[in-house]
Amino acid sequence: MTIDLPTLWAGIIGLAVFLYLLLDGFDLGIGLLFPFFDREGEREVMLNTVAPVWDGNETWLVFGGACLYGVFPVAYSTLLPAVYLPVIGMLCGLVFRGVAFEIRAKARRTQNLWDLAFILGSGTATFCQGLILGTLLQGIRVVDGRFAGDPFGWVSPFPVFCGLGLLVTYATLGCGWLVMKTDGELQRRLGLLLKPASVVLLVIIGIISLWTVLGQPAVAQRWFAGHNFIYFAPVPLLVLACVIGIFRSADSGHEARAFLLMEAIIFLGYSGLLISIFPNIVPPNLSIWAAAAPRSAQIFVLVGVVIILPIILSYTALSYWVFRGKVRHGEGYH
Amino acid sequence: MLETSDVLVLARLQFAFTISAHIIFPAISIGLANYLAVLEGLWLRTGKAVYRELFFFWSKIFAVGFGMGVVSGVVMSYEFGANWAGFARFAGSVNGPLLTYEVLTAFFLEAGFLGIMLFGWKRVGARLHFLATVLVALGTLFSAFWILASNSWMQTPQGFQIVDGRVVPLDWLKIVFNPSFPFRLVHMSLAAFLVAATIVAGCAAWHLLNGRSGAGITKSFSMAVGMILVAAPIQMIAGDAHGLNTLEHQPAKIAAIEGLWRREKGGTSLNLVGWPDMQAERTKYAWSVPHLGSLILTHSWNGEIPGLKEFAPGDRPDSTIVFWSFRVMVGMGLLMFLLGALGLALRLRNKLYDTRWFLRFALAMGPSGLIALLAGWITTEVGRQPWVVYGVLRTADAVSPVSAQQVGTSLLMFVIVYFLVFGTGVYYMLKLMAKGPEAGEQVADLPGDVGKGLARFDRRPMSRATDPIDE
Numbered sequence: 170m171t172i173d174l175p176t177l178w179a180g181i182i183g184l185a186v187f188l189y190l191l192l193d194g195f196d197l198g199i200g201l202l203f204p205f206f207d208r209e210g211e212r213e214v215m216l217n218t219v220a221p222v223w224d225g226n227e228t229w230l231v232f233g234g235a236c237l238y239g240v241f242p243v244a245y246s247t248l249l250p251a252v253y254l255p256v257i258g259m260l261c262g263l264v265f266r267g268v269a270f271e272i273r274a275k276a277r278r279t280q281n282l283w284d285l286a287f288i289l290g291s292g293t294a295t296f297c298q299g300l301i302l303g304t305l306l307q308g309i310r311v312v313d314g315r316f317a318g319d320p321f322g323w324v325s326p327f328p329v330f331c332g333l334g335l336l337v338t339y340a341t342l343g344c345g346w347l348v349m350k351t352d353g354e355l356q357r358r359l360g361l362l363l364k365p366a367s368v369v370l371l372v373i374i375g376i377i378s379l380w381t382v383l384g385q386p387a388v389a390q391r392w393f394a395g396h397n398f399i400y401f402a403p404v405p406l407l408v409l410a411c412v413i414g415i416f417r418s419a420d421s422g423h424e425a426r427a428f429l430l431m432e433a434i435i436f437l438g439y440s441g442l443l444i445s446i447f448p449n450i451v452p453p454n455l456s457i458w459a460a461a462a463p464r465s466a467q468i469f470v471l472v473g474v475v476i477i478l479p480i481i482l483s484y485t486a487l488s489y490w491v492f493r494g495k496v497r498h499g500e501g502y503h
Numbered sequence: 504m505l506e507t508s509d510v511l512v513l514a515r516l517q518f519a520f521t522i523s524a525h526i527i528f529p530a531i532s533i534g535l536a537n538y539l540a541v542l543e544g545l546w547l548r549t550g551k552a553v554y555r556e557l558f559f560f561w562s563k564i565f566a567v568g569f570g571m572g573v574v575s576g577v578v579m580s581y582e583f584g585a586n587w588a589g590f591a592r593f594a595g596s597v598n599g600p601l602l603t604y605e606v607l608t609a610f611f612l613e614a615g616f617l618g619i620m621l622f623g624w625k626r627v628g629a630r631l632h633f634l635a636t637v638l639v640a641l642g643t644l645f646s647a648f649w650i651l652a653s654n655s656w657m658q659t660p661q662g663f664q665i666v667d668g669r670v671v672p673l674d675w676l677k678i679v680f681n682p683s684f685p686f687r688l689v690h691m692s693l694a695a696f697l698v699a700a701t702i703v704a705g706c707a708a709w710h711l712l713n714g715r716s717g718a719g720i721t722k723s724f725s726m727a728v729g730m731i732l733v734a735a736p737i738q739m740i741a742g743d744a745h746g747l748n749t750l751e752h753q754p755a756k757i758a759a760i761e762g763l764w765r766r767e768k769g770g771t772s773l774n775l776v777g778w779p780d781m782q783a784e785r786t787k788y789a790w791s792v793p794h795l796g797s798l799i800l801t802h803s804w805n806g807e808i809p810g811l812k813e814f815a816p817g818d819r820p821d822s823t824i825v826f827w828s829f830r831v832m833v834g835m836g837l838l839m840f841l842l843g844a845l846g847l848a849l850r851l852r853n854k855l856y857d858t859r860w861f862l863r864f865a866l867a868m869g870p871s872g873l874i875a876l877l878a879g880w881i882t883t884e885v886g887r888q889p890w891v892v893y894g895v896l897r898t899a900d901a902v903s904p905v906s907a908q909q910v911g912t913s914l915l916m917f918v919i920v921y922f923l924v925f926g927t928g929v930y931y932m933l934k935l936m937a938k939g940p941e942a943g944e945q946v947a948d949l950p951g952d953v954g955k956g957l958a959r960f961d962r963r964p965m966s967r968a969t970d971p972i973d974e
Contacts, residue, residue, distance in 0.1 A: 242595025
């Protein structure tokens with residue numbers, strides 16, 4: 170396989186989506202955990218752990234979306250109509266959540282309302298993202314470069330299960346993040362969730378994997394044809410190892426390690442997804458080459474991305490570095 | 504069962520609604536960012552505290568507007584794929600890259616300079632801070648550059664070839680610098696400046712009417728009214744040049760704007776008011792002035808302009824809408840001109856700050872910049888119809904293969920969410936304006952740099968304003 174322009178672009182967009190899952194996953198997860206923590210000051214601390222980074226996390230969704238539009242317009246114009254209402258739902262959820270995050274800090278009497286908006290926005294956005302992933306994974310019918318499937322294809326058991334699965338995934342990530350970033354009673358209560366949440370996450374990943382392999386011959390073929398499984402076997406084995414690692418880290422109080430292992434599970438799950446669909450960008454039959462924009466467009470955008478992407482990446486890394494360490498009650502950050 | 508034409512109407516309504524709600528915020532951001540750069544420059548030069556006081560005050564409102572603009576802007580790019588799949592598939596290779604450049608520009612800006620501008624007072628020297636402010640101001644204009652390049656290409660497309668039913672970009676310089684782009688860029692930038700000027704003037708007038716007349720209030724009123732005096736006439740000249748350009752490239756749009764149905768030999772009259780009737784193919788109740796149309800649109804006494812009947816009925820934009828949206832825009836422009844001129848007359852008599860009828864007029868004109876901006880965009884976008892890419896792709900062929908029920912549902916969701924969310928944002932901005940600039944506000948009073956472990960060079964724009972929203 171040679172690295173041509175569409176492959177390079179698939180890599181860049183794949184990276185953006187991966188970073189989005191990695192970074193916005195835990196901060197959406199905080200919204201999902203919000204209803205269960207409302208003792209004095211707890212919610213402020215939870216929000217303060219992501220206050221300086223949450224909007225930066227969302228930029229990856231915007232960046233990935235814009236590049237997908239510019240470089241793979243055929244994928245963009247077939248995927249979005251196929252998941253029309255989930256996309257709109259996700260956007261509304263993110264708008265609500267983002268503004269609630271900011272306004273909440275300025276609200277006194279109406280703070281409960283903004284908390285509710287934050288919870289519902291986070292939940293809706295997450296569930297809709299799961300629906301989108303599930304619909305993509307189960308395949309979208311494309312004829313002659315146009316979406317030709319069922320506009321309500323996302324209203325079926327698999328995408329709905331993926332939606333629920335993503336809620337659990339993000340909540341688990343949020344839990345891992347908060348255990349790392351907080352201390353005291355809040356951390357102790359969150360710590361109790363760590364092990365059961367990881368087990369549920371493992372079960373969900375297992376079910377989704379089996380479901381795709383059993384339901385889609387092409388995916389089964391990819392994983393099990395010839396010697397393929399020998400190459401791909403590390404993926405599920407490493408997931409198992411990560412869960413064991415999380416258990417041990419939880420026992421020994423290695424909070425950062427537990428969180429990083431959770432992120433590693435996300436990486437492995439995402440790798441599994443890519444193994445299942447590549448080189449299609451919209452399975453079952455739209456490849457990255459068929460979906461790509463003309464070469465002149467790909468090169469034009471690449472120039473800008475090559476200059477700006479390293480800057481955004483280093484800025485992101487720097488933000489997390491400067492912001493390292495525990496967040497405590499009373500250390501206002503709004 | 505609903506038909507494809509319903510999908511088209513609903514998708515257009517949805518885009519019109521979401522983009523109208525969005526454009527308000529970037530327009531305010533562009534205008535205020537440039538005003539802030541001027542304020543800080545004056546402060547550095549004169550050392551007068553009033554400029555810094557105004558800088559602190561308006562940077563809060565700028566920050567909230569900027570935050571709202573970022574949130575509402577995300578929706579737009581996804582709508583291209585969701586509602587306008589035919590367009591995304593056909594022209595995504597031009598539209599997509601230009602939008603991506605806008606996103607990259609905005610990220611670059613947010614990544615550094617915005618943080619320094621809003622929160623970096625205690626960290627960087629005055630000159631470096633000023634540099635950051637100037638770069639933010641330029642950055643907002645640069646964002647507009649890409650969006651307007653994309654929109655102008657849809658109005659006057661060039662630099663491409665169509666292969667297998669899809670646009671292949673050939674020459675990016677030609678694509679970006681298409682014939683209507685320079686005119687649109689100038690017209691829109693001036694419009695954003697006027698948006699900020701009318702808002703600043705309206706805000707100061709409100710405080711003056713309520714008996715508050717601190718140095719910050721009188722200074723900002725004087726600056727804003729002066730800006731309107733200068734910018735309103737320049738905008739008229741720019742608009743006139745834009746109109747000539749449109750007549751050359753999109754004559755049907757001009758005919759629809761003027762409610763002109765047939766070519767008038769020996770000089771075109773101008774319909775001042777009237778009601779263009781698309782079915783009857785004439786402009787009812789027209790009140791027109793002979794030769795004025797020729798004078799304005801051809802800069803000659805007898806110039807001729809093609810009428811709408813020269814275009815097939817299926818190729819005509821809706822004259823009823825653009826006739827009136829254009830007149831609303833021009834009307835606002837004339838009122839702004841009047842505001843500037845009256846301001847000058849009162850200033851010369853030293854009565855600028857205490858003439859109550861003038862202050863009420865300035866207050867009423869507060870939203871006039873935004874009204875003119877929206878009316879102008881409605882004119883140019885509706886005037887492009889029935890094309891989405893002028894002369895190349897019809898809007899009807901651009902919609903997604905989705906059902907009217909879906910588009911209707913999403914439209915309803917957007918209306919509810921937008922009114923709640925952006926209604927709150929606008930309310931908060933108005934609340935901040937009502938509080939007014941605070942004399943004697945020092946750098947030490949600003950948010951930023953709290954807590955050792957949390958110290959950071961940047962925070963989110965909306966946390967610049969710390970005033971409670973509901974008390």
